[in-house]
Amino acid sequence: MNDTEAIDALLEGLNPRQREAVTHGRGPLLVVAGAGTGKTATLVHRVAWLIAQGVDPARILLLTFTRRAAAEMLRRVDGVLRRAERLGGAPKTSRVWGGTFHAVATRLLRRFGKSLGLPEGFSIHDRTDSEDLLHVVRSSLGFDKLDRRFPKKGTCMALYSRCVNSQAKLADVLARHFPWCREWDAQLKQLFDAYVDRKESLGVLDYDDLLLFWHALVSDEAAGRTVRGLFDCVLVDEYQDTNRLQAEILHRLVPDGKGLTVVGDDAQSIYSFRAATVRNILDLPKQYPDLAVLTLEQNYRGTEPILAATNGVIGLASERYAKNLWSTRGQGERPALVTCEDEDDQTRYAIERILEHREAGIDLRRQAVLFRASHHSMTLEAELARRNIPFHKYGGLKFVETAHVKDLLAFLRLAENPRDIVAGMRILPLLPGIGPGRARTLVEMVAAAGGRFDPWRAWCPPEACRGAWPALMSLLEGLFAAKESLPAQVHRVREFYAPILAERYDNAAARGRDLEQLEQIAARYRDRQTMLTELALDPPSSTQDLAGPPELDDDYLVLSTIHSAKGLEWDAVYVLHAADGNIPSDLATGSPEEIEEERRLFYVALTRAKSWLYVLCPLRYYHFSGGRGDRHGYAQRTRFLPESVVPLFRQVVPTREAAGADDPSALRTPLTSRAVRRQTKDLW
DNA sequence: CTGTTGAAATTTTTT
DNA sequence: ATTTCAACAG
Numbered sequence: 061m062n063d064t065e066a067i068d069a070l071l072e073g074l075n076p077r078q079r080e081a082v083t084h085g086r087g088p089l090l091v092v093a094g095a096g097t098g099k100t101a102t103l104v105h106r107v108a109w110l111i112a113q114g115v116d117p118a119r120i121l122l123l124t125f126t127r128r129a130a131a132e133m134l135r136r137v138d139g140v141l142r143r144a145e146r147l148g149g150a151p152k153t154s155r156v157w158g159g160t161f162h163a164v165a166t167r168l169l170r171r172f173g174k175s176l177g178l179p180e181g182f183s184i185h186d187r188t189d190s191e192d193l194l195h196v197v198r199s200s201l202g203f204d205k206l207d208r209r210f211p212k213k214g215t216c217m218a219l220y221s222r223c224v225n226s227q228a229k230l231a232d233v234l235a236r237h238f239p240w241c242r243e244w245d246a247q248l249k250q251l252f253d254a255y256v257d258r259k260e261s262l263g264v265l266d267y268d269d270l271l272l273f274w275h276a277l278v279s280d281e282a283a284g285r286t287v288r289g290l291f292d293c294v295l296v297d298e299y300q301d302t303n304r305l306q307a308e309i310l311h312r313l314v315p316d317g318k319g320l321t322v323v324g325d326d327a328q329s330i331y332s333f334r335a336a337t338v339r340n341i342l343d344l345p346k347q348y349p350d351l352a353v354l355t356l357e358q359n360y361r362g363t364e365p366i367l368a369a370t371n372g373v374i375g376l377a378s379e380r381y382a383k384n385l386w387s388t389r390g391q392g393e394r395p396a397l398v399t400c401e402d403e404d405d406q407t408r409y410a411i412e413r414i415l416e417h418r419e420a421g422i423d424l425r426r427q428a429v430l431f432r433a434s435h436h437s438m439t440l441e442a443e444l445a446r447r448n449i450p451f452h453k454y455g456g457l458k459f460v461e462t463a464h465v466k467d468l469l470a471f472l473r474l475a476e477n478p479r480d481i482v483a484g485m486r487i488l489p490l491l492p493g494i495g496p497g498r499a500r501t502l503v504e505m506v507a508a509a510g511g512r513f514d515p516w517r518a519w520c521p522p523e524a525c526r527g528a529w530p531a532l533m534s535l536l537e538g539l540f541a542a543k544e545s546l547p548a549q550v551h552r553v554r555e556f557y558a559p560i561l562a563e564r565y566d567n568a569a570a571r572g573r574d575l576e577q578l579e580q581i582a583a584r585y586r587d588r589q590t591m592l593t594e595l596a597l598d599p600p601s602s603t604q605d606l607a608g609p610p611e612l613d614d615d616y617l618v619l620s621t622i623h624s625a626k627g628l629e630w631d632a633v634y635v636l637h638a639a640d641g642n643i644p645s646d647l648a649t650g651s652p653e654e655i656e657e658e659r660r661l662f663y664v665a666l667t668r669a670k671s672w673l674y675v676l677c678p679l680r681y682y683h684f685s686g687g688r689g690d691r692h693g694y695a696q697r698t699r700f701l702p703e704s705v706v707p708l709f710r711q712v713v714p715t716r717e718a719a720g721a722d723d724p725s726a727l728r729t730p731l732t733s734r735a736v737r738r739q740t741k742d743l744w
Numbered sequence: 745c746t747g748t749t750g751a752a753a754t755t756t757t758t759t
Numbered sequence: 760a761t762t763t764c765a766a767c768a769g
Contacts, residue, residue: 126758126759160759162759163759186759187758187759204764209753212762212763271759331758331759333756333758432757433755433757434757435755435756435760455757456757458758493745494745494746495745495746495747496746497745497746498745498746522745524746597759598759621757621758622757623757623758624757624758645756647755647756648757
């Protein structure tokens, strides 16, 4: 096969615009790709094309939004290359640098961090750990004892993080995003100063540090040259969701734009709460005067009616890059706008349609239920479980964020880095007779001893702890020596932790199984540091996820937050709780910008659908907070579906009789005297 | 200083 | 429903 044939084979199936993007030369390139326009395919083929052109895979950097996205893309690159070469050669992409900004930062800093004075074995704190450390610092400064309430640790963290990621002054961030915290300006400064110092002395980096130090690395004269010299081509996906710090890293990494490819869609920017800014896309032409801009507008995903509806929704956005998405997929059903009476109604309707589609040959895994907030799917999850319908949930509380898993990992973390006081503060109070007070002094002792456990050996524990203390010491010493295999280490921790688990948590059995699973997983990692790093940077979203690639024959429905559904697509998509207050979230209606972001979020949800789209809106919702009886309120259809776009949907009002007839238990709020009383109570 | 109890406040999205 | 804080008994 000659070169021309090989190139043709590689470009097979791409439209002219995509080909142009794929075969673009070495000058900087921006691909503005609307939803469903084959953005991923284009990026995949471009990587394949570069490799086919002779670029060394080890000198390609592919920055994505999640690790999963990177792995998936590289898998597809291999597929394309194999097809083009018509041979089943070994994968060529194993040496490509693929991953999130944070993961790549970690890799670079492990290798070159020494030149910045970073310790070789730095630990990585996830969001919760960072908040915990901030809490420790806050109490050591005495801010928890002030007469007026100091902002919560989560708020402090959000503030700190936004300053770093948007590279903005605290005063500006306070004024723009946290006006109710302005009175604490001085204390916050002090807190953040102390937090930064503390991280340094503990040998710990948080998420923001990873970016910050990568930035420092490429800003440094000598180190910058080295790092820049590693890559011939840099490709960035989902650029609309990067923040200012990431943009500056990129600019310093590729100052002349040579070999740079950036892909994004301003209409899908949904991470401004993480300081992402569309300005990164809009300003790219200013950074690179010779930037080529290509727009992909041909939509391959949705049917015409779906596209008409999604275009209608985004058409109401106050400001956007003009794009006219057009479909080649032809006719299909108009998307459904389903007005449900309440949440049970919504659940029932969704499950009926899901099963119907499955009967018609659309596997569960080709269908997804999407929602704004993780808890919006609780009722549905309960009902799916009751009916034995398998599902995987993405987004929301992660496996590694559950208390018992965090506990277990804290033992490993402490052994890895004894100065990590967050790990210590987690483990020590698990023992009887040790509370926050003693834990703090103990943890400070080790930190002061430069990370040696000697002071603990000499410590005389209180009565209640006489038995447990020596056991903990021998456990930690065993782990510290790290002579055993990783699963064996986890096993030891489990043995020590089992009685604590049983005593402190309910449903200890289920939690125990999680930990067993963790022990199994441990075998997959090269070493302890790798395991801790990877779990911090890329937490598996569910236990099922941890269990490894699912069996081919097992079919499961996907439940996902809209954020976690970014970049994915399904044949049938169900969007739950399309009511004002949920989308847009009540918590995000403070400013017009926030509302616009919620609109894009809704747009992202709708554009995940290929053939069938159901938007469900329960009009009545219950909230069980605030004491006796269940109260409820009435919701309005989301403001993103005003009368003007409603005709793009077919309106559906499910009937109860049909739904409940053959399954009385499905009717969980029958119209009984109770409902009558409730309606009466509505009058006041 | 620990561990428990009760009251009050807050309640999203994620690397 | 969960988290956080203050108060109090051991």
